[in-house]
Every structure is written in structure tokens, then in C-alpha cells.
Amino acid sequence: MHTLISLTAPAVMPTVSPVVAAPEWAGAQAAVWLVALPLLSAAVLLLLGRRADRWGHWLGVLASAGAFVVGVVLLLGVLGQPAGERVHDVHLATWLDAGALSIDAGLRVDPLSLTFVLLVTFVGTLIHVYSVAYMEHDAARRRFFAYLNLFVAAMLLLVLADSYVLLFVGWEGVGLASYLLIGFWNHHTPYAVAAKKAFVANRIGDVGLLIAMGLLFATFGSLDFATVEAGAASGDVSQGTLTAIGLMLLLAACGKSAQFPLQSWLGDAMAGPTPVSALIHAATMVTAGVYLIIRSGAVFTAAPTAQLVVAIVGAITLLFGAIVGCAKDDIKKALAASTMSQIGYMVLAAGLGPIGYAFAIFHLVTHGFFKAGMFLGAGSVMHGMDDQVDMRRFGGLGRYMKITYFTFMAGWLAILGIPPFAGFFSKDKIIEAAFVPVDGQPWRAWVFGGVALIGAGITAFYMSRLFFMTFEGQKRWSKTKDGGEQHPHESPALMTWPMIVLAAGSVGLGLILSRVGFVEWLEPSVGHTEHHEPVLAVPVLIALTLIAVALGLVLAWRRYAVSTVPVTPPLGTALTRAARADLYQDTVNDALLVAPGQYLTRSLVYGDKAVVDGAVTGVGRATVAVGDIVRRAQNGFARSYAAVMVVGVVALAIVVLAVRG
Numbered sequence: 001m002h003t004l005i006s007l008t009a010p011a012v013m014p015t016v017s018p019v020v021a022a023p024e025w026a027g028a029q030a031a032v033w034l035v036a037l038p039l040l041s042a043a044v045l046l047l048l049g050r051r052a053d054r055w056g057h058w059l060g061v062l063a064s065a066g067a068f069v070v071g072v073v074l075l076l077g078v079l080g081q082p083a084g085e086r087v088h089d090v091h092l093a094t095w096l097d098a099g100a101l102s103i104d105a106g107l108r109v110d111p112l113s114l115t116f117v118l119l120v121t122f123v124g125t126l127i128h129v130y131s132v133a134y135m136e137h138d139a140a141r142r143r144f145f146a147y148l149n150l151f152v153a154a155m156l157l158l159v160l161a162d163s164y165v166l167l168f169v170g171w172e173g174v175g176l177a178s179y180l181l182i183g184f185w186n187h188h189t190p191y192a193v194a195a196k197k198a199f200v201a202n203r204i205g206d207v208g209l210l211i212a213m214g215l216l217f218a219t220f221g222s223l224d225f226a227t228v229e230a231g232a233a234s235g236d237v238s239q240g241t242l243t244a245i246g247l248m249l250l251l252a253a254c255g256k257s258a259q260f261p262l263q264s265w266l267g268d269a270m271a272g273p274t275p276v277s278a279l280i281h282a283a284t285m286v287t288a289g290v291y292l293i294i295r296s297g298a299v300f301t302a303a304p305t306a307q308l309v310v311a312i313v314g315a316i317t318l319l320f321g322a323i324v325g326c327a328k329d330d331i332k333k334a335l336a337a338s339t340m341s342q343i344g345y346m347v348l349a350a351g352l353g354p355i356g357y358a359f360a361i362f363h364l365v366t367h368g369f370f371k372a373g374m375f376l377g378a379g380s381v382m383h384g385m386d387d388q389v390d391m392r393r394f395g396g397l398g399r400y401m402k403i404t405y406f407t408f409m410a411g412w413l414a415i416l417g418i419p420p421f422a423g424f425f426s427k428d429k430i431i432e433a434a435f436v437p438v439d440g441q442p443w444r445a446w447v448f449g450g451v452a453l454i455g456a457g458i459t460a461f462y463m464s465r466l467f468f469m470t471f472e473g474q475k476r477w478s479k480t481k482d483g484g485e486q487h488p489h490e491s492p493a494l495m496t497w498p499m500i501v502l503a504a505g506s507v508g509l510g511l512i513l514s515r516v517g518f519v520e521w522l523e524p525s526v527g528h529t530e531h532h533e534p535v536l537a538v539p540v541l542i543a544l545t546l547i548a549v550a551l552g553l554v555l556a557w558r559r560y561a562v563s564t565v566p567v568t569p570p571l572g573t574a575l576t577r578a579a580r581a582d583l584y585q586d587t588v589n590d591a592l593l594v595a596p597g598q599y600l601t602r603s604l605v606y607g608d609k610a611v612v613d614g615a616v617t618g619v620g621r622a623t624v625a626v627g628d629i630v631r632r633a634q635n636g637f638a639r640s641y642a643a644v645m646v647v648g649v650v651a652l653a654i655v656v657l658a659v660r661g
Contacts, residue, residue: 039153045146060145068121108162112525116159123283126498133494151177163224182272194271201265205255212248232298246306257289270332274379281339282372311351318344322458327579357526363426370414373502377408391469398471410503425510435534460552468561
């Protein structure tokens, strides 16, 4: 296997230095095993079938854990190299070499890809362990773990790819695996419909990625990241072309990361088993769009208009998800709305340009821990409450499920941004960056900063609402499915230990990453993050953010902790009813996309039947008619044939005489 290791310039630098060959590092080749281990495990579990039912789930756990170990080894190897030599492109094979079109398969081992590798494999392994107990009584547990491994392998391929071609393979693999996992219990029709909805919504985004790839090849003659980064930063490409590429990449990111206007699938994706929700919403699928934007930073930095649209989309989505989360009574759907909002923060940071790239990844990592912990906590609550998800039927569970209570509390305080929990060090950095003024556009600091600040207050309200309705207040339990009394209980150790580990990350990960220089670690991949003063002093911004968070928390405490929570939700205001209906996003999509698409399809079908099929049928009928006429002339009478011959001779004679005359 041929290996090529090269050093590339940071994506966001205004000029790109010539590629300098770094000393060959054979250890980078181990990155292949990051994808191979979970992929091989998935293949074994699917091919062996029921013969692997008794031990297949442990093979799935070992595959994910093995990939994490490989990721740690690679991390240590990269850390042992100078900062300027930490980007390695490993060439694996040439798929196609046809003149100007050359498609290679290779992996990029750098700080950005390794950050995602460690997040996906570490959190993914904890979710695998949790799933062993959570899916214990499911007859198809082996198949479930095969799909989990397939998901992890596809996500690792996506973040390790050194070109848009290989990234697209992983991109589609993630889409397929999410379809299989969301619809895992597809014997329930609504679950199958939810899986199809997620699949279709993601295909819309995939069209954007395909168009972007076509434009990239037409512009740069290549689809590998190194060539695109150098070409975009060279200044030789028109703004219009780069803007078009950036907008198509953004469309792709909106589909995968559930950003406006392609966010409608995220809430329905809760149809899958709870570990799937944790995997999709914390460490893998919804972060893929953020990764795509950051990895394409050179394009967006050179296309300010596209970058501004990224920030606008992120700002809209973070408010959209926060408002929807305020009205959801389904604990998993409330967490899904929270994910939509938090990914909005990351996209907003990515839209701020080089000053926000590293902060977007910082928040992505901390969010992976506290959101996965809360999703697993929601699964633990469901486990102890006969699979109920309605928070209005909970209340007071903190007294019966101590481990779930305290681990969920850690995630809750982290997402609120209470110091010293993880969210304080990551989300607050995005708020500060949003308040940084932009030359010639002073409105941006106040608009984006204001949106980020308001979003923090709303986040505090709806997440505190979720916490208080579930764990505090009076008991509002309903009967079990078989009509018995509810007896909430703590989950088994295989479920609680992953929650404890994630809670520890929710508490201390932000402080640790800020102290070890996480932003500086990312510089070889995302460029240098320069310090810029926001329009308001940093201490003032921190104080305003904490005040907004405190107001949201106190309001939720008064309404859902010390007051009686009605079991039946009140009618509410028009905004409340709209939020319960996801701000009518499905209605809008049906009117703008589904209905016109159905009409177009029906018109095409009618045209196919009436014109295409009609023409073919008409030719056939005409042929039959002519044949029928000829058949009737063949009557078997000699005098008829003689008459025809006479007519023919006469006609021929007339023609000959006419020509001679």
C-alpha cells in the first residue's frame, strides 16, 4: 500500500504556502483500522445471523472500544510532533485515473479529524455498553449492534476522508445507518414513517453536496481538501463561484445537522431506541454538517456572503429549537429540540469565520458529553417508568433514581453554562465571538450576539422545565401498560456507569480542554484563532449571560417545581400551540415541497401514460389494423389474386408512360 504524508497549510489563512513534505510517519497508516474495526464487526454480525445472538453485542462493544484505542495511539503520535507537522494525508489507493478526472482514496489525520475520532469512539463505546442492558430483551439485539457499528464506521470514514469524494461515501453511509436505526422497530408504522422522513430530508441536503462537488471539480480540477484549500485561498477564483459552492455545502450541512429549513426530521427521529437518539444527537450524525463547514473553512472564508448566510441559518435554528423545546412534553423530543438549538450555536460560530471555527468544535465536544448523558438519562427514566415519555406523567423521580438524577443534573447544569460545568467554557465563548464587530457591518455583533444571548436564557428555561417536571415536584404517575402501579427504580450498572462517565465529562471537560490549549491544538486544521474584543467587555457579557440563565431557571422553577403541573397541558397561547406543532414546519414543508412534488409526479405519470405509452400503443394498434387489412386480402381465390395482378400491371404501365411522356 502506497502512503503519502504531506503537510498542508491551515484552511483559513489568506495565503497558502507550497505543500511541504513532512517526514513520513508510518503510524498514520493505522487510521485505516479506525474504520475497519467497526465495519468488520458489522459485517460479521450481519453475516453470521442468529449464530452470533449470544455474544454479538459484546463484539460490537469491543469493535468500538478498539477503534477508540487506535484513536488514542494516533493522538499520542500526533502530539509528539511539532505543531506545524500535525496534518497528514495518507494515500491509500487510486480509484479512477481518466485524464483530468482522478479519484483517490485517502485519509487525513490531523487535529480536527482526531478530535472527532475520539469523541465518536469514546462516547460511542459508552452508548454501546449502555445498549447491552437497554436492548437486553430485544430479540434483534445482535442486528441492532451491527447497525450501531455500521453507523460508527461511516461517521469515522466521513471525518477521516482527505477528499470530498470519500467524505461523500461516509456521508451516505451515515444516512443509511440512521435510516436503519431510526426505523429499527419498523413493525410500528409511525416509526417506519419517521425513518423514511429522515432519509428523504437528508437526500435533499445530499443534492447540495453533489452540486458542490461538481462545482469544486469544475473550478479546481480536484476534490481533495489540500487542492481546494490552496485554490480557495489563492484569490484566483471568483466570489460568485465560491459563494455558490459555499451555499451548496451549507444546504448539505442543513440536511445532516437538522438546521433551518431542513430540521423537521429531527424530532421524529426519536422513534428509534434511546441509545440511537444519544448516538445521532450527541456525537455523530448531527455534528457532520458542522464538520463539513469547518473542514471547508477555506471556501467560506473566501466567500463572505456564504459565510454570512451560515451565521444567519445558525441564529435562526438556535432560536427555533429553543422555542420548540419550551412546549414539548415528550422528554426525548424536548432533548431533540435542544440538540437542534445547540447545533445552531455551532453553525453560528462557524459562520463567524476564523474567530469562531475552534469555538464551534469546542462546544461540539462538550455538547457530545452532556447531551449523550441526558439522552441516556432519559432512557433510564423510561426504563424505570414502563417506557413512558410524557414528562407530565413524571415528577419526583429524583427521590427514586438517585444516580440518574445526579448524572442528568450534571448535563443540565452543563448545557445551561453554569460555571464550572463544561458548557460555561464552550457556549460562552461562542456568545463572546458573536459580539465581535465586523468592519463595515456593525449590526452583525448586536444581532448575532443578541440572538446568542437570548438563546441562552430560553435554553435555561426549557432545560430547567424538563429537569423539574421529571425529577422534582409532586408525583404525577399514571398506570403501567398492564394497569398496575408505577414503581420507578434505578437502572442496572451497565446503564448507569456510562451515565456516570458522561456526567464526569459534563462537569470537568470544559475546564480541562481550556487549560490544555484545545483551541491551539486545532490551529493546524482550522487556522489561528485571533483574539478580538467584543462590543461589550467580556466580564459584562459573562454577567449578562448568567443573568439570562438565572432568569430562565427561576421562571421554570416557579412554574414547574413549586407549582402544580397539570397532567393535561393547558391550551396555551398561539405561540405555545405553534411550538407544540414544531412551529408548523411540517405544514410549511407539505405546502412548499410535498404537495408540489406530488402534483409534479402525478403530472409526469399522466404524461408518461398519455404521451409516451399512448404513442407506443398507437403504433401497435396501427400495425395491427394494417395487418388486418392485408389479412383480409389473402382470401385464397385465384380470381382475386389475378385481379390484383392486373391492377398492378395497369398501374405500373401508367407510371411508366407518365414518366416517358
